[in-house]
Each structure stands twice: as C-alpha cells, then as structure tokens.
Amino acid sequence: MSVLTRDEAQTRSRLLDVHHYAIDLDLTGGDETFESRTAIRFTVRGDTDSTDTFVEVKPAELRGVTLDGQPLDPAALDDNRLTLKGLAPGEHELRVEAAMRYSSTGEGMHRFTDPADGETYLYTQLFLDDVQRVFAAFDQPDLKAVFDLAVTAPEGWTVLANGVTEHTGDGRWTAATTPLISTYLVAVAAGPWHSVRTEHRGLPFGIHCRRSLARHLDADAGELLDVTRACFDRYHEKFTEPYPFDSYDQAFVPEFNAGAMENPGLVTFRDEFVFRSAVTDTQRQTRAMVIAHEMAHMWFGDLVTLRWWDDIWLNESFAEYMGYQTTAEATRFTDTWTDFGVTRKAWGYDADQRPSTHPVAPENVGDTASALLNFDGISYAKGASALRQLVSWLGEKDFLAGINIHFERHRFGNASLGDFIDSLAAATDRDVHAWADAWLRTTGVDTLTPRVTGDNGGRLLDVDRAGRRPHRVAVGLYDRDLTDEGRLTLRERLDVDLPQAGPRPIGKLPALVVLNDGDLTYAKVRFDAESFRTLREGLSGLPDPLTRAVVWNALRDAVRDGELPAGTYLDIARAHLPHETDLALVDGVLAFAAGQVADRYVDPGRRPAALSTLTELCRDLIRRTEDGDHPGLRLIAVRHRIATAAHPDTIAAWLADGTVPGGPELDPELRWRILTRLAVLGATDEAAIAAEFARDPSATGQEGAARCRAALPDAEAKSRAWEAMFATDDLSNYLFTATAQGFWQPEQADLVRDYVPRYYAEAVAVAARRGPAIADAAGRWAFPGHAVDETNLRLGRECLADAGPIPALRRKLADQLDDLARALRVREADPR
Numbered sequence: 001m002s003v004l005t006r007d008e009a010q011t012r013s014r015l016l017d018v019h020h021y022a023i024d025l026d027l028t029g030g031d032e033t034f035e036s037r038t039a040i041r042f043t044v045r046g047d048t049d050s051t052d053t054f055v056e057v058k059p060a061e062l063r064g065v066t067l068d069g070q071p072l073d074p075a076a077l078d079d080n081r082l083t084l085k086g087l088a089p090g091e092h093e094l095r096v097e098a099a100m101r102y103s104s105t106g107e108g109m110h111r112f113t114d115p116a117d118g119e120t121y122l123y124t125q126l127f128l129d130d131v132q133r134v135f136a137a138f139d140q141p142d143l144k145a146v147f148d149l150a151v152t153a154p155e156g157w158t159v160l161a162n163g164v165t166e167h168t169g170d171g172r173w174t175a176a177t178t179p180l181i182s183t184y185l186v187a188v189a190a191g192p193w194h195s196v197r198t199e200h201r202g203l204p205f206g207i208h209c210r211r212s213l214a215r216h217l218d219a220d221a222g223e224l225l226d227v228t229r230a231c232f233d234r235y236h237e238k239f240t241e242p243y244p245f246d247s248y249d250q251a252f253v254p255e256f257n258a259g260a261m262e263n264p265g266l267v268t269f270r271d272e273f274v275f276r277s278a279v280t281d282t283q284r285q286t287r288a289m290v291i292a293h294e295m296a297h298m299w300f301g302d303l304v305t306l307r308w309w310d311d312i313w314l315n316e317s318f319a320e321y322m323g324y325q326t327t328a329e330a331t332r333f334t335d336t337w338t339d340f341g342v343t344r345k346a347w348g349y350d351a352d353q354r355p356s357t358h359p360v361a362p363e364n365v366g367d368t369a370s371a372l373l374n375f376d377g378i379s380y381a382k383g384a385s386a387l388r389q390l391v392s393w394l395g396e397k398d399f400l401a402g403i404n405i406h407f408e409r410h411r412f413g414n415a416s417l418g419d420f421i422d423s424l425a426a427a428t429d430r431d432v433h434a435w436a437d438a439w440l441r442t443t444g445v446d447t448l449t450p451r452v453t454g455d456n457g458g459r460l461l462d463v464d465r466a467g468r469r470p471h472r473v474a475v476g477l478y479d480r481d482l483t484d485e486g487r488l489t490l491r492e493r494l495d496v497d498l499p500q501a502g503p504r505p506i507g508k509l510p511a512l513v514v515l516n517d518g519d520l521t522y523a524k525v526r527f528d529a530e531s532f533r534t535l536r537e538g539l540s541g542l543p544d545p546l547t548r549a550v551v552w553n554a555l556r557d558a559v560r561d562g563e564l565p566a567g568t569y570l571d572i573a574r575a576h577l578p579h580e581t582d583l584a585l586v587d588g589v590l591a592f593a594a595g596q597v598a599d600r601y602v603d604p605g606r607r608p609a610a611l612s613t614l615t616e617l618c619r620d621l622i623r624r625t626e627d628g629d630h631p632g633l634r635l636i637a638v639r640h641r642i643a644t645a646a647h648p649d650t651i652a653a654w655l656a657d658g659t660v661p662g663g664p665e666l667d668p669e670l671r672w673r674i675l676t677r678l679a680v681l682g683a684t685d686e687a688a689i690a691a692e693f694a695r696d697p698s699a700t701g702q703e704g705a706a707r708c709r710a711a712l713p714d715a716e717a718k719s720r721a722w723e724a725m726f727a728t729d730d731l732s733n734y735l736f737t738a739t740a741q742g743f744w745q746p747e748q749a750d751l752v753r754d755y756v757p758r759y760y761a762e763a764v765a766v767a768a769r770r771g772p773a774i775a776d777a778a779g780r781w782a783f784p785g786h787a788v789d790e791t792n793l794r795l796g797r798e799c800l801a802d803a804g805p806i807p808a809l810r811r812k813l814a815d816q817l818d819d820l821a822r823a824l825r826v827r828e829a830d831p832r
C-alpha cells in the first residue's frame, strides 16, 4: 500500500497547478466493477528542478492512459502510482481509462444491496486518499481544481453529486461544474433514492435515503429540514462569506463508516440517522448537531481547506465546536454542551492520557496513513474544547471577526495553523500566538484541585494546577439548601484566571466547590474532602445539568486513575441516577458503569453484584417513569435494563408479550436488543433468530441476526463467527462489526479463551488484506477487551513489538492495550 508523504505532496504542489477534471463514470456494468474515465488539465511550472511527478489510481484494470494525446504504457503503473516523466513547462492534459472495483468496506465506491427489497445503492467516500479508488487524481488537498462529472446509471436511478445534477436521457446524468475544491471532497451517490426536496434562500435543498426507509425519513423530514434551515441561517449571521456552493443535499447512506462526511453540496450521513425505532431526544439532538457540524465544514474545510493533513484539527475542531454551539443557538436543542461534556469530552480526555496522544495541531504528520489515525478524540473533542476556551478568553466578537478575516484571505484556497493564528491576531490585541503554543502544540490534560484554607473568620480559595496551560474558569461555590433537604444552591460563581495571582477570599466554608463549573475549559478537576462528602450525598441536588456533568466526569476520571474505588462509583450512581433528569447524563453514566466498571474494572467475582446494582437502578428509573411523562428517560432505562440482565426471565417475558409492562411497546430495535442479550445468556436459539429476521428482514435486521448468532454460547457458533470475520473476507464493514460485537462476552470467558491468542495474528492478517476500515473494526470491536489479564496484555504487546499491524490497526491495538493495562491497575487499586 503506497501512501503519500508530506514531502512528496509539497514537491508536487510546487510543480503543478491543477485546473480541471472531467470525470465520466459508467455504473451499468455489473456488480464487481465500474468504468472510470478521467481527463485532467494541469500546468507544469517552469521554475522547478525536476519535472517528474505522478498521478494516483487504484484500478482493477488500467485500460489506457494518454498524455497530451500520446499513449503511455499502462503496465508502468507501480502499485497506485503512474509516473509522468520529464514534463515540459506549460499546459498538459492527462487521460486515464480504467475499470474500478466496488467496495464493501465503506471506502471508495461502496456498493450495497438492501435485503429489504433487493435494491442496490452506490456512494463514494473519497476521504482521505480514497479518490484513487474511483478516478485518477493528483490526490492531495492543496491541489484544488474544478470538477465536471458525468455518470451513466441504470434506468430508474437518481444520481446525486456536489453540483446540481440533471438527467439528460438514457441513464446519462451530468453535474453542474464545481468551484475550486479538493479531490477528497468529490462525491457521487447513485441509486433509486427516495428524496424530499425543497428550496431555501433560493438554493435547492434535498434529503435522500434508501426506499425501504422512505416512511421513516418522511416522518422526520420536517425536523431535519427545520434544523438544516435554522443552522444555515445562523451561519449566515456569523459568517460574512455566503454559502459557497450551488445546492445542499443530505444523503443518508447505508454502511457508512463515520458519522457523516462534508462533501460540498452533498453531505453523506450514516443512515442510522433515519430512525426506524423509538429514540431519545439526545439522539435527535446528536443528529441535529451532526447536521450543524457538517454544514460548518462548508466553510471550515471546503471553502478554506487544510494545506496538509497535520491541520485536520482546523477542519474537525471547528466543525465540532460550531456544531454544538450553533445547534444550541439555532434549534430547540439548547443544552448541547451537557452532552458534549458527558460523551465527547470523555473521549478527548481518554485519548489525551494514552501513549498515542498528540498535540491538537501536530507539527509533523509525515504521510496520509499517519494522518488517518488522528481522527480521534484529540482532533474533535479536545480541539473543540480548546476553541471553546479560546472564545471564552478572546470574547466571541473578536473570535468571529478573526474567522471572517480567515475566510476572506483564503477562500477557495488552503491554509495552515500559522495562517489561522495570523487571522485571529488581526482581530484582537491578545497574544494568540502564545495561546496557540500552550493549547495546540502540547499534549496531556492539566489537573485542577481546589484548596480551601483559613478558618470560620474567612475562608480562602486556591486552585492548584498540575500542568502549564492558562485557563479562564468559573468556580461554583454551593451551599446546602436549608429549606429543601438534598438540594444544593449556587452561592456564587467566581471567574478565575489560572495561574492565580493569590488566594481568593470566599467568606464562609461552602459545602461544595466545583472547579470548571459550566465546563468552559479542558482539564481534569478534583474535589477537596468536604466537597466530596457533600456530593456523595447531594450530587443529584445540583441545579444545573452542566455542573452535574462536570462532577460525573470528575468521578469517572478518578475511577480511571485508581483514586476512587469502582464500587464507590457504582454506589454514587445507584444513589443519584434514579433522580437524574438529563438524558445525556443518565445514558452516559450508565454506559460507563456497565461497559467499563461492571465489565472490566471490577473483578469477575464481583461482576454479578455490580450488574444487579445496575439492574435495580434501571428498575427504579422505569418505575419513576410509569406516568408516561418521560419517554426518553424510560427508553434509556429499558435499554440498559436489557443490557445488564443477568437472568433471562424478565426480558424474555417482555419479548413474548411484545411490550414492556406500561410501555414502550417493543419496536425492532428493542426486540433485537433483547434477543442479543438472550443469546448471550443462552436463552434463545437459531430458530428464534431466524424467525426474528423473517419478521424484520432489513439491513439492521441482518446485522441484528449476525450479532445474535455470534453471541450464542456454543462452540460451533463461535467458530462460525470467527471464520466469517477472519477467514472468508466477504463480510461488509457493518456485518463484520455486528459479528464482532456479538463474539466477546464477559459471561463467556471460558468458552472463548482459546480465541484470545489467535486474535492478534489473525487481526494483523485481515487488516493487511482488507485495509483501514476493517482494520479499525477489527481493532475496535473484535478486540478481546474483556480478557482483563496479564496474558492478554503480554500477547498484545508482543504483537505491537512486531512490524506486523498496518498503521490503522497498530493505533487501535496500542489504545486497546493501554485501556487493558488501565483496567488491570484499577482492579489492583480496589482489591476488595
């Protein structure tokens, strides 16, 4: 596998100016390959030493190549590179004709046949260097060009692309010429799509999905388009540069690896966002946030693009920050930062405490394979947190002024960190360069600890900072509410700049001191002894969900650091979660309590007790929501009640009755959740799984059945699942993931023990054969994470010491092994 290095990219962009691509795809030639013809017009500059370069293409068969009308030898293709030798300065035209392979891994041109109705759908995912799987290109972000696209598609299909498309007859489609965009942003989606179209501010807007999901899309079309319009308008209030493309299509596509992709004018989303079953408002909020995130990319990423992949944070941190902020400002989902605090920030903190951490803006990302690894909690969550802190430090007005200078200077071009900081500096007197050095060029999390001194005559507050970053934080001082037992009231919220000049008088002793109240900075926080006593009794009595999120995150950190026993965390959850009202918090805390604490942090002997604590907690929540006023909370409790069931009785009865007593009725998603858990517990069989798939013969049904089959506690089922993942290579990315999710279960440690040593060699092999998307799934989902023991750790480290794993698997394994070592440390710290 040949990757592009930064040096090669720089050399090529000094040599070439690429002007125009004419791409012609024929999608009517069967289910293995499609025809791809590309004509690239470019100029070779006269002022460079060497005039050799190369174009990238990964064909099934390279049929022909001409340069300025002269044929080149297709056999000269070396891996993915075709060398162009001794180019004369001036204009050239390169033509490449090839047969290209469809993909089943979500990379390149993905092909999917819907089991619900037999219809086929195709879409491209060309990020980060997968353009070459679809057409020949000088594939790097700073060689922007204008694209003209034509497609031949089967009768009855619709073709979507970056520009507005038109059917010219006989299955021929053409897309309007794009403005200057990067190669990785080109997009096509073809199939018998179901579409809802409208217009906003004179631009065509559309949403699209598979036909079998049509009624679910229609049911939510109002909400989806409302969010889209509201965010679009809000961005036009923030940004002086108008939306830069000719249309805004959002296609919900099958088996998509990421959440979504910001192709200009044609955003692609994973089609789980078209909800088939009941969802919580947090899930609706997440969908709205992703819509806002991708739309922010139309400016950050698409209009102004990173020069090289070391600045992916310029894309992702911005889109992440803008996504949460704009959703909160422009839609009914006003509480997005609580969810960010609970789910996204934890992702960032975890990533930042691993050996694989890196600065938000790393200085040297050598090649495309390394760049792919940085789409992680650092580039998204930590970077967005850093920007939130920047806005708090700079003020929003100056921040937006700097952004707008940036767009004006680099529109339809490329920019780097330096350019961005220069734009911000033009809008403020503050030292943005020093801020960037402290926040963007360093790694790790600062830890803030309060120290309350003095006596009853007057207390003083100091904040100890382990770390070197400047922070502007709010410090919440809380007292017990004398009129309402169990409530805590905010006495005062202090603005504190760290490092602090000196101790701050705070009057009488507060019951609770919360550092980073409001969650405006990125740091771990700790509590003084008095505060910890108070929150053990009164956490759920804190008035603001964002404050509670900061506290729950701090407790989570303390467990992970071995400072708070896992059992104490469960006790606090048991005491306070039944009173929690924020959905994101309930879901986030239960997910951590079940997936990490019960499954990995307590030793196996104590797991049944941990599960029964969680089961009781969920039962309390289900009881509390019997009045029907909190369907989202009830749904979360039901889902976790299913996942933590140690005995089949209750959930088997729900499945047999088709409903949870008092609701909700079981929809396909809940039915598959129950059946999966029954499979783990050995309380169902192949006949029941087949019957359920007959009842729900959809793509998610297919995944549900694969997950259930892999989860069955018998040797033959495990062997079949293993073969499917590691031997046959015909599972799509989604079916691979579903199978892996079913395979390892803490209840089945003895049954699967022999697969632990097999895992490493076979994961290395499948990753090498099938590429980064499957490598990611193999590292993320097929990893034996429940085998929390020294043997597993040693085997994993031996595998990493080898040159074997491709980069995408190597990073995943390194992170998994770090989590495993942490789980072992947590167990040691709490040996009861």
Ligand SMILES: [Zn+2]
Pocket (backbone or CB within 6 Å): 262, 293, 294, 297, 315, 316, 319, 320
């Ligand atoms: Zn993004």
